[in-house]
Every structure is written in structure tokens, then in C-alpha cells.
Amino acid sequence: AQTVTQSQPEMSVQEAETVTLSCTYDTSESNYYLFWYKQPPSRQMILVIRQEAYKQQNATENRFSVNFQKAAKSFSLKISDSQLGDTAMYFCAFGLGAQKLVFGQGTRLTINP
Amino acid sequence: DSGVTQTPKHLITATGQRVTLRCSPRSGDLSVYWYQQSLDQGLQFLIQYYNGEERAKGNILERFSAQQFPDLHSELNLSSLELGDSALYFCASSEGGTLPDEQFFGPGTRLTVL
Numbered sequence: 531a532q533t534v535t536q537s538q539p540e541m542s543v544q545e546a547e548t549v550t551l552s553c554t555y556d557t558s559e560s561n562y563y564l565f566w567y568k569q570p571p572s573r574q575m576i577l578v579i580r581q582e583a584y585k586q587q588n589a590t591e592n593r594f595s596v597n598f599q600k601a602a603k604s605f606s607l608k609i610s611d612s613q614l615g616d617t618a619m620y621f622c623a624f625g626l627g628a629q630k631l632v633f634g635q636g637t638r639l640t641i642n643p
Numbered sequence: 644d645s646g647v648t649q650t651p652k653h654l655i656t657a658t659g660q661r662v663t664l665r666c667s668p669r670s671g672d673l674s675v676y677w678y679q680q681s682l683d684q685g686l687q688f689l690i691q692y693y694n695g696e697e698r699a700k701g702n703i704l705e706r707f708s709a710q711q712f713p714d715l716h717s718e719l720n721l722s723s724l725e726l727g728d729s730a731l732y733f734c735a736s737s738e739g740g741t742l743p744d745e746q747f748f749g750p751g752t753r754l755t756v757l
Contacts, residue, residue, distance in 0.1 A: 534685075572750075573731060573753075574750055575748035575751075577745065580743065582743060621685055621686070627743050627744050628737070628739055628740065628744040629699060630691060631686070631688065631746060633686045634685055635684060635685045638683075
């Protein structure tokens with residue numbers, strides 16, 4: 531069975547700073563997908579970024595980028611130039627494609643003005 | 644807007660009661676997933692349907708059941724409700740075929756059991 535661990539329950543940074551959220555996972559599969567979801571106070575689940583395990587290049591979406599270390603089973607999210615609207619819960623998730631997602635427990639990120 | 648709709652948004656009921664949560668997937672999506680999120684926890688997978696058939700089950704209680712209808716909408720039935728069933732219930736949909744098969748989440752139904 532797959533497991534996802536987020537070791538930082540809460541983080542807080544100043545606006546415009548860079549912050550990195552950590553995620554580790556455990557699996558015996560070789561082809562899989564990793565995701566970061568954002569859950570703002572509205573509770574809507576919003577996909578932030580996605581990484582295919584077979585791709586060596588780290589995914590990037592504007593101010594969001596990941597550091598994917600397959601051998602270490604690590605998948606961290608870096609948010610550059612953080613904004614007040616980035617304040618949310620962030621969930622790391624593991625998927626095998628066309629199957630359920632396995633979520634971590636989340637990191638509550640607060641961006642302070 | 645993800646294109647996935649869930650009704651109702653909020654539901655308040657008493658212990659022992661039965662409720663039905665409804666989900667309409669995005670147009671063209673064949674797969675529907677149900678997840679449960681207890682207070683400030685991660686999402687836990689309950690059950691998946693694909694084109695009307697049950698495809699996978701998570702740690703879904705026997706008091707809970709679901710189905711997907713011919714028009715592809717899905718319903719999650721929760722019976723003999725307990726206080727611990729209070730949670731946010733999400734429905735997600737995906738095409739069900741093309742990888743990585745991104746899941747799109749609905750806004751959730753917040754269930755409060757008193």
C-alpha cells in the first residue's frame with residue numbers, strides 16, 4: 531500500500547519570501563503520479579502542480595515548482611514570491627492513474643503581510 | 644469552477660438518521676470518486692465508480708453505500724449516522740481512461756451530525 535507523509539503540520543512566512551513544503555511517500559510501483567493540491571478557506575480542492583514519475587524534469591507552474599527525488603521518494607513544493615492568496619492547506623497526493631489518490635495529512639501555510 | 648457539482652452544500656442531521664449526497668461529474672467524465680475529509684485531516688478515499696460499475700473500495704463503512712446511475716451522476720448514502728461521521732465529503736471525477744487521469748474535485752458537502 532502507498533503512504534504519503536507531510537512532516538510539517540504548519541508553516542508561516544512573510545509575503546514575497548520563498549517557502550518549501552516537504553512530502554515523502556512510499557511505494558513499490560515505478561510508474562505513478564504525484565500532485566500538490568491547495569485547499570483555501572473555501573475548502574475547494576485546487577490542483578497546484580503535477581509530476582509524472584517517469585519524467586526526470588521537475589514540473590513548474592509559474593511561481594510553483596517541485597523538487598522530485600525519485601530514489602529518495604521525496605516530492606517537495608517550492609513557492610516563490612509568496613502572496614497572501616497562497617495562504618491555505620497544502621496536500622501532497624500520490625496516484626497510479628485512473629485510481630484513487632492517497633493524500634498526506636497536509637501542511638497549513640500562512641503568508642503574513 | 645471544476646465542472647463537478649455536489650448537492651447539498653451543507654447538511655445538518657441527527658444521529659441515527661440517513662442522508663444522501665449527490666454528485667454530478669464533469670461532462671464526459673466516466674469515473675467518480677468519493678472522499679471523506681474529517682476536521683483538518685487529509686482526504687480518505689471511500690469508493691470509486693467507473694461507467695456505472697464499482698471499481699475500487701477504500702475503508703468505507705458498511706453503513707455507507709454508493710451508486711452511479713446511467714446518466715453518470717453518483718449518490719453516496721450514509722445511514723445510522725454517528726457523531727464521527729461529521730466531515731466534508733468530496734466527489735471527484737475523471738475521464739477514467741487517459742493517463743494521468745487528473746481528478747477534478749467538487750466543492751464538497753459538509754455533513755454535521757448532532
